[in-house]
Amino acid sequence: MQDYLPILLQVVVAVVFAVSTLVISVVLGKAARRNAMKDSAYECGMLPMGEAQPRFSVKFYLVAMLFILFDIEVVFMYPWAVVYRDFLVEHGSSIFWSMLGFVAVLTVGYVYAVFKGALDWSK
Amino acid sequence: MPAPLAPLTLEIVVLLLGIVLLGFESFSKGGDRGWMARWSVAILSVVFAWSFFTTGDTGVDPSHAFYCADPLALFFKRIALLTTIIVMVISLEFRPVLEKFIPGIQPGSGTGEFFALPVFTCAGLMFMASAVDFLLIFVALELVTISFYVLVAYMRRQNASLEAGVKYLILGALSTGFLVYGITWIFGLTGETNLARITQVLPSLLAEGGRLHGSESALLFALMLLLIALGFKVAAAPLQFWVPDVYQGAPTPVTAFLSVGSKAAGFIVLARVLQTVVFLPSIAPKVLSVLGLLAVLTLLYGNLAALPQDNLKRMLAYSSIGHAGYLLVAFASIDPAAGNLYRTQTAIGFYLFGYLLMTLLSFLVMTVVSRHSRGDDIVHFNGLSKRSPFLAFGMLIAMLSLAGIPFTAGFYGKLLVFSTAIARQNFLLVSVGIITVAAGFYFYLKVVSAMYWKEPTEDQPVTASGLTKFTVAALCTAIFYFGIFPQSLLSMLPSDKAAPVAVSPAPHK
Numbered sequence: 001m002q003d004y005l006p007i008l009l010q011v012v013v014a015v016v017f018a019v020s021t022l023v024i025s026v027v028l029g030k031a032a033r034r035n036a037m038k039d040s041a042y043e044c045g046m047l048p049m050g051e052a053q054p055r056f057s058v059k060f061y062l063v064a065m066l067f068i069l070f071d072i073e074v075v076f077m078y079p080w081a082v083v084y085r086d087f088l089v090e091h092g093s094s095i096f097w098s099m100l101g102f103v104a105v106l107t108v109g110y111v112y113a114v115f116k117g118a119l120d121w122s123k
Numbered sequence: 124m125p126a127p128l129a130p131l132t133l134e135i136v137v138l139l140l141g142i143v144l145l146g147f148e149s150f151s152k153g154g155d156r157g158w159m160a161r162w163s164v165a166i167l168s169v170v171f172a173w174s175f176f177t178t179g180d181t182g183v184d185p186s187h188a189f190y191c192a193d194p195l196a197l198f199f200k201r202i203a204l205l206t207t208i209i210v211m212v213i214s215l216e217f218r219p220v221l222e223k224f225i226p227g228i229q230p231g232s233g234t235g236e237f238f239a240l241p242v243f244t245c246a247g248l249m250f251m252a253s254a255v256d257f258l259l260i261f262v263a264l265e266l267v268t269i270s271f272y273v274l275v276a277y278m279r280r281q282n283a284s285l286e287a288g289v290k291y292l293i294l295g296a297l298s299t300g301f302l303v304y305g306i307t308w309i310f311g312l313t314g315e316t317n318l319a320r321i322t323q324v325l326p327s328l329l330a331e332g333g334r335l336h337g338s339e340s341a342l343l344f345a346l347m348l349l350l351i352a353l354g355f356k357v358a359a360a361p362l363q364f365w366v367p368d369v370y371q372g373a374p375t376p377v378t379a380f381l382s383v384g385s386k387a388a389g390f391i392v393l394a395r396v397l398q399t400v401v402f403l404p405s406i407a408p409k410v411l412s413v414l415g416l417l418a419v420l421t422l423l424y425g426n427l428a429a430l431p432q433d434n435l436k437r438m439l440a441y442s443s444i445g446h447a448g449y450l451l452v453a454f455a456s457i458d459p460a461a462g463n464l465y466r467t468q469t470a471i472g473f474y475l476f477g478y479l480l481m482t483l484l485s486f487l488v489m490t491v492v493s494r495h496s497r498g499d500d501i502v503h504f505n506g507l508s509k510r511s512p513f514l515a516f517g518m519l520i521a522m523l524s525l526a527g528i529p530f531t532a533g534f535y536g537k538l539l540v541f542s543t544a545i546a547r548q549n550f551l552l553v554s555v556g557i558i559t560v561a562a563g564f565y566f567y568l569k570v571v572s573a574m575y576w577k578e579p580t581e582d583q584p585v586t587a588s589g590l591t592k593f594t595v596a597a598l599c600t601a602i603f604y605f606g607i608f609p610q611s612l613l614s615m616l617p618s619d620k621a622a623p624v625a626v627s628p629a630p631h632k
C-alpha cells in the first residue's frame with residue numbers, strides 16, 4: 001500500500017489546486033461570475049443557437065476524408081521504415097518495390113482527386 | 124501449351140484495369156463513357172479465359188498463406204469475373220437512366236466511375252474467394268463493401284438511391300464492426316489469424332488440459348459475431364431487413380451485382396470460416412443448429428414475403444433472400460464426421476453459378492424493359508411477349524429456373540442442396556424447402572403470366588443492343604446446358620473421389 005501514497009498525494013494536490021483556483025477567481029475577479037452567455041453550451045466556436053440540423057457543404061467531408069486517407073498512408077510507412085533495413089538484408093529488395101507499388105496506387109488516387117477538383121475549394 | 128500462370132496475376136490484371144480506367148476518367152471531361160464498359164467486358168473476358176490456365180499452386184505453405192488458389196477459390200473467382208462482365212453489359216443498357224439522374228455539364232459527365240468501380244469490386248470479390256487469413260478476408264471485404272457504398276448511392280438526384288445508400292452504409296458499417304469484433308475474439312482465443320493454423324490449434328486448446336477446456340462459450344461468442352457479420356452480407360434472416368429497400372433503391376446493375384457477387388463472396392468466406400470449427404465435436408452441433416434455424420427463417424421470410432410484391436425489383440430482392448436460405452440449407456447439412464466440406468462446397472458452388480445465370484438474366488431483361496416502360500413494376504411487363512418475344516422468352520427462362528423447373532440450372536442446384544439435407548436426414552429443412560419452392564412457383568410465374576397472358580399497356584416495341592441480345596441468348600443456353608449436363612460444372616468443383624457427390628438420378632422424370 002505504501003507504493004500508492006504518492007498517487008494519493010497527487011490526487012489531493014490536483015483537487016485542492018483545481019478547487020482553490022476556481023474559488024479564488026470567483027471571489028476576486030468579475031469575469032468569472034455567471035451570466036447568460038457563460039451558461040450556454042460551448043460548441044467549439046460555433047453559434048449554439050439555430051437550426052437543429054444545419055447543412056454543411058459536402059466539401060468539408062471530402063477534405064476530411066482525403067486527409068484521413070493520406071494520413072493513414074504515412075502511419076503505414078512508419079512500421080515499414082522500422083523493419084526496412086533488417087528485411088532488406090534477409091529477404092532482398094521486395095520490401096522496397098512493394099512500398100513503391102503501394103505509393104504508386106495512392107498517387108493514382110491523388111491525381112484522380114486533383115483532376116476531379118476535390119481539392120479546389122472555390123469550385 | 125504455355126506455362127501455367129501464378130493465380131495472383133488474375134487479381135493484379137483486374138486491379139490494373141480499374142486503376143487505368145480511373146486514370147482515364149480523371150483526365151477527360153465528360154462525354155460518352157460506354158467504351159469503358161465495353162473495354163472492361165473485353166479485358167475481363169480475357170482474364171476469365173486466363174483463369175483456366177492458372178496453376179493452383181501458390182508456392183506458399185498453407186499455414187503461412189494469406190491467399191490460396193484451390194479449385195473452390197478458382198471457381199469463385201470465375202463467378203466474380205462472369206458476374207462483373209454481365210453487370211457491365213447491364214450497365215450499358217442502364218446508361219440513359221443513369222445520365223438522367225446525374226445532371227452534369229456535358230451529357231455523360233460523372234458516369235465514368237460507374238464503370239470503373241465494379242472492376243475494383245470484382246478484384247475484391249476475387250481476393251475474398253482466395254482469402255485464407257482473417258486479415259485478407261477483412262481487407263478484401265472492405266474493398267468490396269466500400270465500392271458498393273458508392274455504387275448504391277450513385278444516382279444522387281434520386282431520393283430512393285440516396286436512401287438505399289445511407290441504409291447500406293450504416294448497416295454495412297455495423298456488420299463490419301461485428302466482423303472485426305469477432306476476428307479479435309478469435310485472435311484472442313487462439314493467437315492466430317490464419318485459418319489453417321486456427322484449425323490446427325483449436326483441438327488442443329479445447330482438449331482436456333487445454334486453455335479453452337470447458338469454456339467453449341468464448342469461441343461460440345466469437346463465431347456468433349462472425350455469423351452475424353456474414354449473415355448481413357449474404358442476407359440471411361433475421362439480418363435481411365436492409366435488403367428490400369437497398370435493392371429497390373440502388374441502380375439496377377448494382378442491385379444485380381449486390382445480389383450475386385456480394386452473396387457468393389459471403390458464402391465462400393462462410394465456408395472457409397466454418398471449416399475451422401465444424402469438425403470439433405463440442406462445437407459443431409451448436410453451430411449447425413444455429414445455421415439450421417437461420418436457414419428455416421431465411422427460407423420462410425424470403426419466399427413468403429415475396430408473394431404480395433408488385434414491383435419486380437423488390438420481388439427479386441426477396442427472392443435473393445430466399446435463395447440465401449437454400450444455400451444455408453447446404454451449410455446446415457454439413458456432416459461433421461465427413462472430415463471435409465466437399466459436399467457442401469460443391470452444392471453451394473453449383474447453386475451460386477446457376478443463381479448467377481438466372482438472376483443476371485432477369486436483371487438484364489428488366490433493365491431493358493424498364494427503360495422503355497419507365498418503371499419496374501410487374502405491370503410494366505404486361506404483354507411483353509407481343510412487344511419483344513425474344514426478351515420475354517429470356518425472362519421466362521430466368522423465372523422458370525429461379526422457380527426450379529427441371530432441366531434448368533436452378534433445378535439441379537436445388538437438387539444438390541436438398542440431397543445434402545437428405546443425406547443428413549434433416550427432414551425439417553427439406554420439408555420447409557419444398558414448401559417454399561411451392562411458394563416460389565407462385566410469385567415467379569406471376570411475372571410469366573403478366574408477360575404472356577395480359578394485354579400490353581403500350582404497343583411500342585422494346586429494342587435492345589446486339590451485345591445485350593447475345594448475352595441473353597448465351598445465358599439462356601447456359602441455364603439449359605448446365606441443367607442438363609451438370610457434370611461439366613461439377614468437375615471443376617472440389618469432390619471427394621472416394622465418396623463422389625453422387626446424387627441419385629433426377630427423380631422428376
